[in-house]
Amino acid sequence: MPTAVIDGISTRYEVTGDGPPLLMYSPGGFDSRLENWSSLGVYARLGLLPQLSGRYTCITFDRRESGLSGGRLERIGWASYVAQGRGLLDHLGFDRAFLMGGCVGCSSVLALAVADPSLARGMVLFSPAGGPRYRMAQHSRFSDHLAFVRANGLAAVVELARTTTLGFTKDPRLGPWVPALRTDPAFADAYASFDLSRYAVLVTGMSRLLYDRDTVPGAEPEDLMSLDVPALIVPGQDASHAPSAARYLQECLPDAGYWDVPVASQTADNAPARVLEFLDAH
Template sequence: MPVLDIDGIRTRYEIVGDGPPILMFSPGGFDSSLDNWTTFGRYKDLGFIDALSQEYTCVVFDRRESGQSGGRLERLAWPKYIDQAIGLMDKLGLGAVHTMGGCVGCSSAALLAVARPERVRSMVLFSPAGGVTYRTAQQRRFTEHLGFALEHGLEAIVTLARSTTVGFSKDPRVGPWAPALRTDDRFAEGYAAISLERYATIVSGSARMLFDRDTVPGPEPEDLQLLDVPALIVPGEDASHTRSAARYLQECLPQAEYWDVPVAQQTPVASSARVLEFLSRH
């Protein structure tokens, strides 16, 4: 698959289909690779890429520190993910696009609309991640990782990350930079050389900035309330994708359509049809 350098970070992407572009923010938490649209959880069965690419150009990519994209050892925050998305759009010559987020990708899709509303025609927010259980789980993951780092050191994290393909979401010990540690020797060397004190500041700051609320993280509610971007919101119904998170977005977004059906009725045919119908009007 093709790779672009975006502000010094290797970004793997793929373009599928033909038609108006849809920039797709992958599901999967800290393992948000483009493959997740076809291999991860319920998205494997929903088949959005196959369905949408019949009428649209699906632009999928590995979020930084995911899949085969690179990373940077710095305090992680939502705007840094948006910088990557905007850089990808610019490099590909994309003007205004539709966007679609799955799971945690909804946060990035919404924040892109806040940051650059003139670049977003509409957004589909499918099963947004959020809720008090989600927040505490994410923060606990960072705490467990930092504890392992302080006890065993950063070289041990490099060794562990390279001995497995498991990501941060399943094994907190490997940390959020595990994919970059596996694919970039230079990054791994610099990572292992940083002081533990400095690393602890980066990790704790990342946890605080990324997961600071008991609903959908990322964009501020007041910014969402001022958006004129049309949105389709499709709720999840588990501890990490709460209906309260979806309803929060509905409450905040002035031009929101809420598809009020349970997950059991969000079949591949019905879901693709609802998304395509929404996109066709914008």
């Protein structure tokens, strides 16, 4: 698969299909790889990507610090993911695109649309991640990682990363940079020797910046209420994808359609068809 250097970071991406461009921020939390659109949970069951790529140019990619994309040791916020998506569109020569996010990808879509409304033709927000339990789980994960680092050092994180295939979500000890530790030896060396006090500041700030509310993070509600971009909201239904998070977006976005169908009733027939109906109308 091709790669592009976006904001100084290598981004692995794939372009499939033909038609208007659709930039797709992957689901999967801190393992937001492009393959997740076809292999992860509900997305594997619904078969969204094959059907969408029949009428749209689908641009999927590994989020920075995920999959085979690179990373950088810094306090990461939603603006970091905005820069990656916008930079990838620039690299491919698209000045406007539809935006679609799955799970945590919805927050990046919202942040990008707020940062550059003229870029977004429309937004599909599929099973947005959010809710109080989601926030609590994320903060706990970062705290557990910092506890391991303080007890064992950053070199121990590098060694642990080499002995397992798990990610930050399944094993918080590994931290949010674990994919880059496995794929980039120079990054791993720099990580192992990084100052511990500075690292704690980065991680603590990252946790607070990314997960600052008990609903969908990524953009302020006042900015969403002023956003003149049509949206389709498809709710999730578990502790990480609270129905309240989807309803919050419905309340905030002035031009939003809410597909009021529970996850158990979302199928490979009706879900892709509903997304295509929305995209075709805009």
